[in-house]
Amino acid sequence: MESLFDSAAREAHRGQEPLAVRMRPRTLDEVIGQRHLLGPGTPLRRLVESEAPMSLFLWGPPGTGKTTLAYVVAGVTERRFVEVSAVAAGVKEVRAAIDQARRELGMSGRQTVLFVDEVHRFNKAQQDALLPAVENRWVTFIGATTENPFFSVNSPLLSRSLLLTLEPLTDDDVRAVLERAVRDPRGLGGRAGLAPDALGHLVRLAGGDARRSLTYLEAAALTAAGGEITVEAVEKAVDKAAVRYDRQGDQHYDVVSAFIKSMRGSDADAALHYLARMIEAGEDPRFIARRVVIFASEDVGMADPSCLQVAVAAAQAVQMIGLPEGRLNLAQAVIHCALAPKSNAVIKAIGAAADDVRRGLIGQVPGHLRDAHYPGAAKLGHGQGYKYPHDFEHGLVRQDYAPAEVRGRRYYEPTRHGAEAPVADRWAKIRDFLRGGG
Numbered sequence: 001m002e003s004l005f006d007s008a009a010r011e012a013h014r015g016q017e018p019l020a021v022r023m024r025p026r027t028l029d030e031v032i033g034q035r036h037l038l039g040p041g042t043p044l045r046r047l048v049e050s051e052a053p054m055s056l057f058l059w060g061p062p063g064t065g066k067t068t069l070a071y072v073v074a075g076v077t078e079r080r081f082v083e084v085s086a087v088a089a090g091v092k093e094v095r096a097a098i099d100q101a102r103r104e105l106g107m108s109g110r111q112t113v114l115f116v117d118e119v120h121r122f123n124k125a126q127q128d129a130l131l132p133a134v135e136n137r138w139v140t141f142i143g144a145t146t147e148n149p150f151f152s153v154n155s156p157l158l159s160r161s162l163l164l165t166l167e168p169l170t171d172d173d174v175r176a177v178l179e180r181a182v183r184d185p186r187g188l189g190g191r192a193g194l195a196p197d198a199l200g201h202l203v204r205l206a207g208g209d210a211r212r213s214l215t216y217l218e219a220a221a222l223t224a225a226g227g228e229i230t231v232e233a234v235e236k237a238v239d240k241a242a243v244r245y246d247r248q249g250d251q252h253y254d255v256v257s258a259f260i261k262s263m264r265g266s267d268a269d270a271a272l273h274y275l276a277r278m279i280e281a282g283e284d285p286r287f288i289a290r291r292v293v294i295f296a297s298e299d300v301g302m303a304d305p306s307c308l309q310v311a312v313a314a315a316q317a318v319q320m321i322g323l324p325e326g327r328l329n330l331a332q333a334v335i336h337c338a339l340a341p342k343s344n345a346v347i348k349a350i351g352a353a354a355d356d357v358r359r360g361l362i363g364q365v366p367g368h369l370r371d372a373h374y375p376g377a378a379k380l381g382h383g384q385g386y387k388y389p390h391d392f393e394h395g396l397v398r399q400d401y402a403p404a405e406v407r408g409r410r411y412y413e414p415t416r417h418g419a420e421a422p423v424a425d426r427w428a429k430i431r432d433f434l435r436g437g438g
Contacts, residue, residue, distance in 0.1 A: 019218035020211045022186045023177070024068050026075060032180075032210070033173040034065055034166055043162055044069070047140075048076050053111055055134045055141040057119070057149050057158065060166025061322030063209025066144035067117060074113040079140060080104060081113050086121035091129045098133045105138060112139045119143035120152035127154045134160050148320055168208040168286075168322060175203050177210045178217055192221050194229045201231050204282025205238060207323045260291065264299050268338035275334050279327050289315035292333050300337060301346035303418035310336045341418025349412040356406055363403025398434055408435065 025031045028038050028048060037044050047054045058066040074081035082097050094116075101112035114133065116122070122130075133139045134157065141161065143149075149158055169177075181187035182194050194202075198220070206213035219237035220229045259274035278288055289311075296311040314333035318326040372383025387397040400407065410431075414424035 018215065019181060019187060020214040023181050023184065023214055024071055026072065028072055028076065031065060031068065031072065032176050033169045034069075036167070037069075037164055044073075044164065048073055053137040053140045055161035057143045057145065057153065057161050057163045058166060059145050059147075059149055059163060061168050061208065062146060063206070063211040063213075064166040064169055065210065066166060067115070070113060070115040070142045070144065073140070073142065074115075077111070077113075079111045079113045081115065083115045083117065086116055086118040086126070089116075089126075091126050094126060094129045098129075098138060101133070101139045114139040114141050116141070116143045118145065120145040120147040120149065124154060127157050131157060131160070146321055169210055170208070171203050174206045174208065174210060174213050175199065178202055178213055181214055181217055188217075188221055192224055192227050192229055195231065198229050198231045198234050201234050205234070207282055208284075209322075256291065260295060260299075263292075263295055263334060263338045264342065266338055266342070268335050271334050271338045272331060275327075275330060279323065279330075285318045285323055285326050285330065286315070288330055289318045289333075292330065292337060295337055296333075298347045299342055299344060300340045301343045301420070302414060302423050303343035303420040304340040305419060307337050307340045341420070343415040343417050343420050345412060345414050345420065352409075352411045356409060361403075361405045361409075363405035365403065366400050368399065396430065396433060398436065401434070 028045065031038060036042075039045070043054075044056075047056070058069060060066060070083075071081065073079075080101070082101065084093060084097055097114055101114060104110050104112060114130075116130075119127075130141060134141050143153070143161070145152060149163060178194065178199060182192070183190050194217075202213055202216055202220070205216055216234065216238050217229070220234045223237045224230065224233040255274055255277055259271060259278065262270035262274060275288065279285065293308070293311040293315055296308040300307040311333045314329040317329035321329075367382060368384060368386040370380075370382040372386075385399075387399050389395045389397050391397075402409070412427065414420045414427055416424060
């Protein structure tokens with residue numbers, strides 16, 4: 001039985017814990033965000049509601065609730081919680097934790113949640129040490145990772161576990177986390193107010209990371225005067241000025257416009273300035289990545305086809321690792337796009353083709369190009385007279401491909417910029433041949 005002294009000591013220790021720790025949800029219903037993982041009948045719900053052990057990998061950006069979910073599973077199911085850091089622990093520590101869990105299970109029947117943070121940092125031997133415990137269900141294993149587990153986790157361990165993907169928290173999610181922390185007795189308990197503009201600034205600074213938002217809130221509360229947390233208090237505590245950038249207003253559109261036009265004008269320095277401005281203001285990095293991917297085809301296109309590959313890779317990297325590391329991938333893609341030779345021939349080509357379609361220049365698909373695989377197609381004459389290009393020299397054969405209504409229309413007009421110059425030469429020869437030239 002806990003004495004009054006023990007109770008007082010525990011409460012004193014709890015008061016010294018970081019705000020992010022004190023505000024950890026105690027039940028699944030208290031978890032903010034990740035609704036796709038927490039609904040009725042989901043594997044996570046079944047794990048909590050069942051006494052059977054299960055092994056999980058939680059994959060998602062920092063601050064999305066991986067550690068929180070592990071604590072909630074352990075707390076709700078009243079299982080022992082043992083945390084092992086992949087940064088500091090070795091095979092010896094992993095085996096010791098598993099042996100203790102087996103003893104506890106044998107003596108009292110109580111199960112253990114073995115939580116391994118940053119499990120992708122474990123080498124093969126360390127991951128192999130987990131296999132017996134997972135396979136024999138001596139523990140409920142939960143591994144948290146910010147990296148794609150298909151690349152960083154051994155296949156035998158991954159195949160014996162359920163993979164759950166956590167999504168970045170939305171601004172509304174982070175706002176709800178902060179508002180709860182302000183009023184909850186475990187948090188600020190209403191002892192300090194939070195000005196609306198300061199709340200918005202904290203949301204932007206958090207970048208979808210709930211833990212970061214609570215860390216900043218706690219620091220700002222210590223510097224706030226008069227019990228009101230203002231933008232000035234946040235700036236002083238976090239040492240980060242509020243960037244003038246309203247994601248719903250003119251500043252948003254002006255900065256994005258300048259960002260695109262700087263890349264189009266090949267000014268990598270200016271483009272990086274606007275990139276940094278958006279990131280520091282808390283713009284969604286996925287939005288930035290989408291704009292770069294669009295730019296790669298709209299303003300570079302065939303002048304440097306690798307630009308699209310770099311932009312897509314950056315977008316995937318941002319989705320995988322988030323900020324702050326993802327800014328490096330974005331910066332690389334921005335520099336590549338800004339310095340690449342420019343061509344708007346691709347967007348002009350699809351635009352011209354779409355204009356003709358909208359004006360009704362559609363026509364019938366030529367009979368020899370129609371699908372001839374289904375029964376009865378031959379009776380309709382579909383596919384008759386089609387010439388298979390691979391049977392001809394250079395893989396080219398003169399025949400009509402476009403409907404009669406647009407035959408002879410020219411959509412793709414390549415520039416002489418960068419890698420598009422040889423494309424232009426080849427396309428000119430092909431077009432001339434197909435249209436009946438020499």
